[in-house]
Amino acid sequence: MQIRRFEAANVKDALMQIKREMGPDAIVISTKRLSKGAGHIEVLAAKDNPLSPEEMTPSSGAFSAEAVGIKALVHRLVGGEIANALQEINDGIGTILDSLAPGNSAKGSNDLSRRIYYYLLGRGISKRGALGVLSEFGRIATDTMDFEQALGIAEGILRDRFLKDPGDNARLKVLIGPTGSGKTTTVAKLAARYALEQNRSVGLITTDTYRIGGATQLKTYAEIMGLPFEIADEKKAFRRAMERLQDREYIFIDTPGRGPKGMDELFKLKEMLSGKEEVETSLLLNLTASRDNMLAVLDRFGEFGYDKLIVTKMDECSRSGVLCDLAERFKKPVSYVTTGQEVPDDILRASPERLASLILRSSPESPAAFFGHRVR
Ligand SMILES: Nc1nc2c(ncn2[C@@H]2O[C@H](COP(=O)(O)OP(=O)(O)O)[C@@H](O)[C@H]2O)c(=O)[nH]1
Numbered sequence: 001m002q003i004r005r006f007e008a009a010n011v012k013d014a015l016m017q018i019k020r021e022m023g024p025d026a027i028v029i030s031t032k033r034l035s036k037g038a039g040h041i042e043v044l045a046a047k048d049n050p051l052s053p054e055e056m057t058p059s060s061g062a063f064s065a066e067a068v069g070i071k072a073l074v075h076r077l078v079g080g081e082i083a084n085a086l087q088e089i090n091d092g093i094g095t096i097l098d099s100l101a102p103g104n105s106a107k108g109s110n111d112l113s114r115r116i117y118y119y120l121l122g123r124g125i126s127k128r129g130a131l132g133v134l135s136e137f138g139r140i141a142t143d144t145m146d147f148e149q150a151l152g153i154a155e156g157i158l159r160d161r162f163l164k165d166p167g168d169n170a171r172l173k174v175l176i177g178p179t180g181s182g183k184t185t186t187v188a189k190l191a192a193r194y195a196l197e198q199n200r201s202v203g204l205i206t207t208d209t210y211r212i213g214g215a216t217q218l219k220t221y222a223e224i225m226g227l228p229f230e231i232a233d234e235k236k237a238f239r240r241a242m243e244r245l246q247d248r249e250y251i252f253i254d255t256p257g258r259g260p261k262g263m264d265e266l267f268k269l270k271e272m273l274s275g276k277e278e279v280e281t282s283l284l285l286n287l288t289a290s291r292d293n294m295l296a297v298l299d300r301f302g303e304f305g306y307d308k309l310i311v312t313k314m315d316e317c318s319r320s321g322v323l324c325d326l327a328e329r330f331k332k333p334v335s336y337v338t339t340g341q342e343v344p345d346d347i348l349r350a351s352p353e354r355l356a357s358l359i360l361r362s363s364p365e366s367p368a369a370f371f372g373h374r375v376r
C-alpha cells in the first residue's frame with residue numbers, strides 16, 4: 001500500500017490533486033485542518049498497487065525508496081514467494097560465478113580454460129568447485145597445450161582434493177549409512193574379497209533386526225560363502241557373537257540405517273565396541289542421492305564419527321563430480337567405490353588417482369570397465 005500526504009486550500013482541490021498524482025483508485029484515509037493558514041487542509045490518501053519507479057523518487061513526497069523496497073519485499077514474502085526470492089539470489093550468485101569464468105574476463109578469452117571449466121561442470125562439479133580447480137589450473141597450463149593435456153592437469157588437481165587411504169588393518173569393520181545406501185550388499189562384497197580372494201578368515205555380524213529380512217539378506221550371503229554369521233542387537237548377544245568369532249581375522253559388522261532411532265542403535269553399538277581392539281567405521285555415501293541429501297548424511301553420521309567413506313552406486317550416477325565438492329566436507333579417505341548390484345564383483349578399491357579418473361573420464365554405464373576388466 002502506498003500512502004501519501006497532500007496539502008491543499010480545500011477538500012475539492014485536494015481530491016483533484018490526489019486523483020491526478022495517484023490515479024482514480026486512491027482513497028482518502030484522513031483529513032485534517034492545518035493551523036498555519038486559514039483554509040489549508042492536509043489529506044492522507046492511500047493506494048494499493050505498487051509504486052512505479054518515477055513515484056519512488058523522494059521528491060514525490062512518498063515514502064523513501066528504501067521503505068518502498070522493504071515494503072515490496074515484505075509483500076513478496078507474504079505472498080509466498082520466498083522460494084522464488086531465494087532462487088533469484090541463487091541465480092544472481094550463479095551469474096556472478098559465470099562472469100568470473102574464463103572467457104568472460106575483460107582480459108580476453110582463454111579458450112582452453114573455458115573448455116575445462118564447462119567440462120568440469122558437465123561432470124557434476126559445482127561452479128564454485130570448477131573455478132577453484134581453474135585457479136590452480138591457470139598457474140600450470142600453458143598456451144601450447146591441447147585439451148587432453150589440459151584434462152590431465154585438471155585430473156591431477158582433482159586427485160589432490162582426496163586423501164589417501166592408509167590401509168585397512170582393523171580387525172573389526174563397521175559399515176554405517178542410511179537405509180538403502182548399500183551396507184548389506186557391500187559387507188557381502190567385502191567379505192567375499194577378503195575370504196575368497198585373499199584367503200582370510202572372516203566372520204559376519206549384523207545388528208539389523210528391525211527390517212523383516214534385514215538379517216536374512218546377510219545370512220543368505222554368509223551361507224553361500226560358507227562364513228560364520230551372528231545376529232547381535234544387544235550387549236549380551238554382541239559379547240557372545242564376539243566370543244564365537246574370536247578365531248576370525250576380520251569381522252564385518254552390518255548395521256540398520258534408519259532415522260534418529262537408528263542413530264540411537266548405532267550409539268549403543270559404539271558403546272559395545274568401546275575398549276575393543278581396533279575398529280574401523282566406514283560411512284556409505286550413495287551417489288544417486290541429491291547433493292543436499294549427501295550433505296545431510298555427512299552431518300548426521302559425522303556426529304557419530306567415521307574413519308572412511310565407501311561411495312556406492314557410482315554406476316547409476318552420471319555426474320560424480322559432486323564427490324569433489326564434498327571432499328572438503330568429509331575430509332576422510334574414500335576406501336572403496338561400488339559399481340553395481342553384483343556380489344562380489346561390483347566393487348573397486350579407491351585411491352585419489354582412481355577417484356579423479358572416475359570423475360573426469362568414466363562413463364556412467366561402466367565405471368569399472370574404465371579401468372579394464374576386473375581391475376580390483
Ligand atoms: N546400482 C547399484 N545398486 C546397488 C549398489 N550397491 C547396492 N545396491 C542396491 O541397493 C539396494 C539396497 O542395498 P542394501 O545393501 O540392502 O542397502 P542397506 O539398506 O544399506 O543395507 C539393493 O537393491 C542393492 O542391490 C551399487 O553399487 N550399484
Ligand SMILES: [Mg+2]
Pocket residue numbers: 183184185208214254255256
Ligand atoms: Mg541392510
